[in-house]
Each structure stands twice: as structure tokens, then as C-alpha cells.
Amino acid sequence: MMLDREQIETALRQKNCAYKLCCLEQTDSTNADARRAAVQGAEHGLVITAETQSAGRGRRGRSWVSPAGENLYFSLLLFPEFAQEKAQMLTLTAALAVAQAIREYGIDARIKWPNDVVADGRKLCGILTELGWRPDGRYFVIVGIGINVNQQQFPEEISQTAGSLCLQSQKNMDRSKLLAAVLSAFSSCYGRFCAQQDMSGLMEEYEAILVNRGRQVRVLDPKGEWTGTAQGINSRGELLVCREDLTVEAVYAGEVSVRGIYGYV
Ligand code: BTN
Numbered sequence: 001m002m003l004d005r006e007q008i009e010t011a012l013r014q015k016n017c018a019y020k021l022c023c024l025e026q027t028d029s030t031n032a033d034a035r036r037a038a039v040q041g042a043e044h045g046l047v048i049t050a051e052t053q054s055a056g057r058g059r060r061g062r063s064w065v066s067p068a069g070e071n072l073y074f075s076l077l078l079f080p081e082f083a084q085e086k087a088q089m090l091t092l093t094a095a096l097a098v099a100q101a102i103r104e105y106g107i108d109a110r111i112k113w114p115n116d117v118v119a120d121g122r123k124l125c126g127i128l129t130e131l132g133w134r135p136d137g138r139y140f141v142i143v144g145i146g147i148n149v150n151q152q153q154f155p156e157e158i159s160q161t162a163g164s165l166c167l168q169s170q171k172n173m174d175r176s177k178l179l180a181a182v183l184s185a186f187s188s189c190y191g192r193f194c195a196q197q198d199m200s201g202l203m204e205e206y207e208a209i210l211v212n213r214g215r216q217v218r219v220l221d222p223k224g225e226w227t228g229t230a231q232g233i234n235s236r237g238e239l240l241v242c243r244e245d246l247t248v249e250a251v252y253a254g255e256v257s258v259r260g261i262y263g264y265v
Pocket of ligand 1: 058
């Protein structure tokens with residue numbers, strides 16, 4: 001069954017969330033669609049979903065395999081009022097919203113900094129945030145979200161690290177209901193982010209479900225890798241990592257990524 005646009009819109013109206021939905025059967029990438037729509041005059045709050053993507057994009061130039069009808073693939077178009085340097089923090093904001101929506105289903109979803117949503121060490125969701133500019137110079141943000149919902153089998157390369165909501169809960173999920181829950185959670189998190197224009201209003205909730213917190217992480221810095229203990233985040237969304245000599249370093253997601261020392265988390 002395809003996503004039910006009316007059901008999603010009704011649920012969102014009840015929660016006072018103003019999004020405009022565009023539900024596609026197939027596309028290359030919903031992030032690419034959102035970019036095209038933004039340039040052609042689409043407005044803040046557009047959400048483009050697809051049942052399948054032929055060229056789904058992941059972070060760091062990777063692809064996002066997007067089998068039809070099983071999962072959620074969607075992109076949110078935003079025209080923020082704040083300076084564009086702050087926009088990367090929306091990735092963390094979106095991760096928090098997705099994790100909170102999944103937790104409503106009784107699944108212990110957590111965040112692997114900066115923006116993977118995981119459960120039992122397996123990745124349930126990936127987020128790709130991209131910037132763009134309209135011909136009039138106004139910048140926009142595309143938050144692209146892929147959630148593994150009802151997928152039960154994964155390609156060999158990711159079979160050890162990928163999971164899905166269905167595998168976690170042993171139940172098939174209603175994707176329309178889940179999308180409404182994610183968009184509603186995002187409205188709330190986005191509002192609180194905009195109020196402070198940083199992570200300070202969301203930090204406590206983010207850290208409460210940050211899987212890296214208190215754990216050893218390997219910081220994959222192109223200038224040299226090192227190991228430390230993750231403590232939490234600061235208001236800029238950087239990961240605070242304590243080195244062996246007890247100095248604390250703020251690690252920026254645009255430059256480095258982290259890995260658990262025993263595997264993916
Ligand atoms: C990651 O590598 O973890 C990020 C994956 C983001 C995938 C989503 S699916 C919907 C949207 N459209 C894309 O092409 N990518 C994002």
C-alpha cells in the first residue's frame with residue numbers, strides 16, 4: 001500500500017502542523033526533487049516522499065538503497081530565518097525528532113552522533129542535510145530522511161549494521177502514521193531550535209538518548225585519528241570528547257566522524 005496522503009494530512013492538522021505534502025511513487029532522489037522545487041518557487045514546509053528512489057543519496061557520497069514500498073524516504077524543504085552557518089545543526093535536530101517519534105512505538109531508539117538513529121547497535125535511519133540557493137539569493141535547507149521501516153533483509157555490505165523498526169518490534173508498521181509522528185516531532189524540535197538558534201533547548205533530550213555518551217569513541221580526524229570518551233554535545237552540536245590526558249575537545253561533524261571502538265556504535 002502506498003503512503004496515504006490524506007491520513008497523514010489529517011493527523012498533521014490535528015497536531016497543528018503546517019506542511020505541504022507531495023507523495024511520489026518513484027523518483028531519483030527526494031533531496032534532488034526538493035532542490036528542484038525550491039528553485040522553482042516552492043515554499044517552507046514542503047515535504048516530498050517517494051515509495052522508491054533510483055538514486056537515493058547518503059552522506060559522504062554514498063548511495064542509499066531504497067527498495068519500494070517498505071520504508072520511508074522523504075525530504076523536508078526549509079527556508080530558515082537564521083544564518084546559514086547554523087543549518088548543519090538541523091541534522092541533529094532531525095535525528096532527535098526521528099528518534100523521539102520511533103520511541104513512541106516502544107522501540108529504544110538512540111542517536112549515534114551526529115545524526116544516525118540506531119537501536120541495538122543497528123542503524124534505523126540516515127539523514128542527509130543539504131543547502132541550496134534560490135535565484136534571488138535566499139538560502140534553503142533540505143533535510144532528507146530515510147527510515148528503515150518494514151525492510152527485513154539487507155544487502156550483504158550493510159547486513160551487519162542495518163536494522164529496521166519491523167525487525168526491532170517484530171511487527172509491520174503503518175508508514176503513514178509513522179511519517180505523521182516524525183513530522184510532528186520535527187515541528188516541535190525545529191521550533192525549539194529556532195527559538196535559540198542553537199542546540200541549547202534540545203541538548204538535554206539529545207544527550208539523554210545519545211548512544212555514544214560515556215563510551216569510548218574513535219575520532220576519525222583526517223589530521224590524525226585518536227580515541228577518547230564521548231561526554232555529550234555543546235550548544236553548537238559538536239561532540240565533546242575527553243582525551244586520555246583529560247583535555248576535552250569539541251569535534252565538528254563536518255570534519256570528522258566517530259566510530260565505537262568495538263564496531264559501528
Ligand atoms: C546517510 O548516509 O546516513 C544519509 C541517508 C539519507 C537518505 C535519505 S532517503 C530520502 C532522502 N533522499 C535522498 O536521496 N537521501 C535522503
